[in-house]
Amino acid sequence: MNFDIDDLICSISTPPGVGAIAIVRISGNDSLMLLEKVFKPFKAILVSELQPKKAYYGQILDNDTLIDEVLVTYFKAPHSYTGDDIIEIACHGSQFIQRQILQLLIDKGCRTAKPGEFTMRAFINGKMDLTQAEAVGDLIHSRNSWSHKAALTQMKGSFSKRLMVLSDKLLHLISLVELELDFSEEDVEFADRGMLKTLLTETQTEVQQLYNSYSAGQVIKSGIPVAIVGQPNAGKSTLLNKILQEERAIVSEIAGTTRDTIEDTIVLDSIEFRFIDTAGLRKTGDTIEKMGIERSLDKVNRAWIVLFLFDSTSNIADVKHAFELVLTSSDTNQHIVAVANKVDLLKTDQRDSKIQEIADSIGIAPSDMVYISAKHEKNIPELVTKLVEHAKEMLPDEDSLIVYNTRQYELLMKILVALGDTLTALENQLTGDLLAFELRKVLTFMGELTGTVISPDMVLANIFKNFCVGK
Amino acid sequence: MNFDIDDLICSISTPPGVGAIAIVRISGNDSLMLLEKVFKPFKAILVSELQPKKAYYGQILDNDTLIDEVLVTYFKAPHSYTGDDIIEIACHGSQFIQRQILQLLIDKGCRTAKPGEFTMRAFINGKMDLTQAEAVGDLIHSRNSWSHKAALTQMKGSFSKRLMVLSDKLLHLISLVELELDFSEEDVEFADRGMLKTLLTETQTEVQQLYNSYSAGQVIKSGIPVAIVGQPNAGKSTLLNKILQEERAIVSEIAGTTRDTIEDTIVLDSIEFRFIDTAGLRKTGDTIEKMGIERSLDKVNRAWIVLFLFDSTSNIADVKHAFELVLTSSDTNQHIVAVANKVDLLKTDQRDSKIQEIADSIGIAPSDMVYISAKHEKNIPELVTKLVEHAKEMLPDEDSLIVYNTRQYELLMKILVALGDTLTALENQLTGDLLAFELRKVLTFMGELTGTVISPDMVLANIFKNFCVGK
Numbered sequence: 005m006n007f008d009i010d011d012l013i014c015s016i017s018t019p020p021g022v023g024a025i026a027i028v029r030i031s032g033n034d035s036l037m038l039l040e041k042v043f044k045p046f047k048a049i050l051v052s053e054l055q056p057k058k059a060y061y062g063q064i065l066d067n068d069t070l071i072d073e074v075l076v077t078y079f080k081a082p083h084s085y086t087g088d089d090i091i092e093i094a095c096h097g098s099q100f101i102q103r104q105i106l107q108l109l110i111d112k113g114c115r116t117a118k119p120g121e122f123t124m125r126a127f128i129n130g131k132m133d134l135t136q137a138e139a140v141g142d143l144i145h146s147r148n149s150w151s152h153k154a155a156l157t158q159m160k161g162s163f164s165k166r167l168m169v170l171s172d173k174l175l176h177l178i179s180l181v182e183l184e185l186d187f188s189e190e191d192v193e194f195a196d197r198g199m200l201k202t203l204l205t206e207t208q209t210e211v212q213q214l215y216n217s218y219s220a221g222q223v224i225k226s227g228i229p230v231a232i233v234g235q236p237n238a239g240k241s242t243l244l245n246k247i248l249q250e251e252r253a254i255v256s257e258i259a260g261t262t263r264d265t266i267e268d269t270i271v272l273d274s275i276e277f278r279f280i281d282t283a284g285l286r287k288t289g290d291t292i293e294k295m296g297i298e299r300s301l302d303k304v305n306r307a308w309i310v311l312f313l314f315d316s317t318s319n320i321a322d323v324k325h326a327f328e329l330v331l332t333s334s335d336t337n338q339h340i341v342a343v344a345n346k347v348d349l350l351k352t353d354q355r356d357s358k359i360q361e362i363a364d365s366i367g368i369a370p371s372d373m374v375y376i377s378a379k380h381e382k383n384i385p386e387l388v389t390k391l392v393e394h395a396k397e398m399l400p401d402e403d404s405l406i407v408y409n410t411r412q413y414e415l416l417m418k419i420l421v422a423l424g425d426t427l428t429a430l431e432n433q434l435t436g437d438l439l440a441f442e443l444r445k446v447l448t449f450m451g452e453l454t455g456t457v458i459s460p461d462m463v464l465a466n467i468f469k470n471f472c473v474g475k
Numbered sequence: 476m477n478f479d480i481d482d483l484i485c486s487i488s489t490p491p492g493v494g495a496i497a498i499v500r501i502s503g504n505d506s507l508m509l510l511e512k513v514f515k516p517f518k519a520i521l522v523s524e525l526q527p528k529k530a531y532y533g534q535i536l537d538n539d540t541l542i543d544e545v546l547v548t549y550f551k552a553p554h555s556y557t558g559d560d561i562i563e564i565a566c567h568g569s570q571f572i573q574r575q576i577l578q579l580l581i582d583k584g585c586r587t588a589k590p591g592e593f594t595m596r597a598f599i600n601g602k603m604d605l606t607q608a609e610a611v612g613d614l615i616h617s618r619n620s621w622s623h624k625a626a627l628t629q630m631k632g633s634f635s636k637r638l639m640v641l642s643d644k645l646l647h648l649i650s651l652v653e654l655e656l657d658f659s660e661e662d663v664e665f666a667d668r669g670m671l672k673t674l675l676t677e678t679q680t681e682v683q684q685l686y687n688s689y690s691a692g693q694v695i696k697s698g699i700p701v702a703i704v705g706q707p708n709a710g711k712s713t714l715l716n717k718i719l720q721e722e723r724a725i726v727s728e729i730a731g732t733t734r735d736t737i738e739d740t741i742v743l744d745s746i747e748f749r750f751i752d753t754a755g756l757r758k759t760g761d762t763i764e765k766m767g768i769e770r771s772l773d774k775v776n777r778a779w780i781v782l783f784l785f786d787s788t789s790n791i792a793d794v795k796h797a798f799e800l801v802l803t804s805s806d807t808n809q810h811i812v813a814v815a816n817k818v819d820l821l822k823t824d825q826r827d828s829k830i831q832e833i834a835d836s837i838g839i840a841p842s843d844m845v846y847i848s849a850k851h852e853k854n855i856p857e858l859v860t861k862l863v864e865h866a867k868e869m870l871p872d873e874d875s876l877i878v879y880n881t882r883q884y885e886l887l888m889k890i891l892v893a894l895g896d897t898l899t900a901l902e903n904q905l906t907g908d909l910l911a912f913e914l915r916k917v918l919t920f921m922g923e924l925t926g927t928v929i930s931p932d933m934v935l936a937n938i939f940k941n942f943c944v945g946k
Binding site: 015016017018019020021022023024025026027029057058059060070072073077079094096097098099100101104122140143144145146147148149151152156159 | 486487488489490491492493494495496497498500528529530531541543544548550563565567568569570571572575593611614615616617618619620622623627630
């Protein structure tokens, strides 16, 4: 990785851009010596005597040239984020000042930190394990309450703790299995094979759960896929635009609603949705149009929620045909929301009967439909509420452990394979050395997951610690 | 202005966006009580007992729901930026977390701060005067070393101090003039009219200097205007693109070089340049093209530096004609840089003689020209160096007091007018009451500039303080 952990590193830790305040952070064990060269506290105190965790006003000076008046806080190792000495310089948030300070620090012997290098140091210094370090990154990039919660849970080490409990139990059993090797001539079995099987199965179940959570994790991270389908000209694009507008109108910046730069992704009530606009569904002989319809149906297939939009004024057979196409591509796990558009165009005295006819033809009760006018922005908030309700039903519990990270996902897969191999070895009553070999693979992958390196030495150390038989 | 200064206010003080750290700031005298509702330190300490200026790790909780693990620093009034109690919450820099914390604070009784409201409170609480408050805003938006320096100087109150010295002297004299009014029947002159005239003239000179600095201030703020002019197809647009590219290539993000979103504005060596591309200059009978050429020449007129670009392979008469057009529109204050483009297309043995001929025709020595190939990016750094050299010659001294602010500029103008009126009144030997009236106008505008309200009461108070004659 080519990181030198003894280097003094610095970076701007606040978001890029202009603000009232920006923070420049220095980490490394000569931090105070570096600070001494650039900082003059207003109080009569030597930089070398700054009290940890205390904020000091003063000047950042390049020789005699004033760069800025700042607030400096010193965090003494090991009581800092990285575990090394850390200096935080809170300066005025002009980009010019931020750069000047960084440049000055570089001139005085610091180097700019690589992405994630502060957290990497925290990991190296044992302040956190790998999954916690990864959670820091996830936390910073969380855009909705689910991913935020998951990152916080993982940052607190819940994920590792759960794995560690399992891995400690396995380590205990592997120790016993390996101990048998020393007594191979005596044909003893220190490790209860039944207990081992139970533990392996238990582990398999837990790991499988974590492994399975990844698909939900991905959806939570990138947004719940919502396909808007229906006949041509049912008003799909208009509706999409109005939902995006609505979102802007009903909830302020503060209330947690954001329109992402990725087109058509929005956060509504802390849940991220990814809207997928599709081509209109209708009977057609045109080959190109047929391909478009197939693509639309494929999108239906991948959506969690399907908004079936129909034009209330249109021919009932057309609505029915479009809906049947949707049904062929959806499954029972999906929520289908029937949305009647252009209801304002129906004559008042005909409205109920027309809706009832459509309802009968597609088999959805009128009371389960949402009635809107996309064009005149009628009832959009009601539709949004419905979306959020469905999403909450489908999402895993906010407190459950969810895997978002691809590295972790891949290691979980490796652990599952290794667990399967071990169970097979156990069933085939393979010898202790082969069993130990398979078990070690499981532990290695678990160790990789949390970043602890489980070496054979550790396994040995564990034997002697717990099971010194005096030999 | 509808700011309630007793409200608890909060805002995100770091730049908008995602970063490692963000800071949420609370100001108001119930800050600690608010913090108590949302913050739980890891250390066993009550929030009400937090030591000022000390950083505490802990959790931001919405009832029992963890929002983030943060670092909190409390600044006790009056030793804070605003002069009220301030709480700084350094949280993880996800936008979601930033918003959640802000929302939580609002739910607990805070309101979001209006732009500049923290600084306004600092002014109201007497932590700084108006020009200093304005300087804070300027500092945050400074993009180059000149505006940065000017803002820092003004933030330290240099501007106000200079005005205050003058205004104190004037106040002394006005007191004397007003004292005369009490003795009007006795025809005494406490205020020496000669001294008054000297002081007024001195003030006039200083205010005039500040007033004059505004145009330089504007240029420093928005970039030194550089017009790129020359014949059609001399390579003006290519050169402009290469300079902008060069800037990106030769200096990293750290080194202080930025490409602004405003097209064609860049910072080179801490100086901001604003490049102005122009239409080609040549002899033409076409009315439309003539208008284009006139516009180009008008831009030449407003530029500080003129890059006269010519195609080395072209007809000497054409180069001469274009250059003469430039000369007619430029003045002696401008720097004209002759840039020979496409020198690589000249045959080696003919290069020197061709350049000499052009040099003779436009009256610029070959050694004063810059030779480039815009297309092949030859010698662009040399041209940039030349630009920076010229700019440094033309810019005011970095240490000089420069006015950037329009409000200040307008008040300086009012002061100048009032000073002129006072001097006229003095020359016309107007009576003390009329003279005092004019002088008061000068002081009022000075007071408006620094934000101190100089009321007639103050003038009176000054009389009694210094000149109590026992009456």
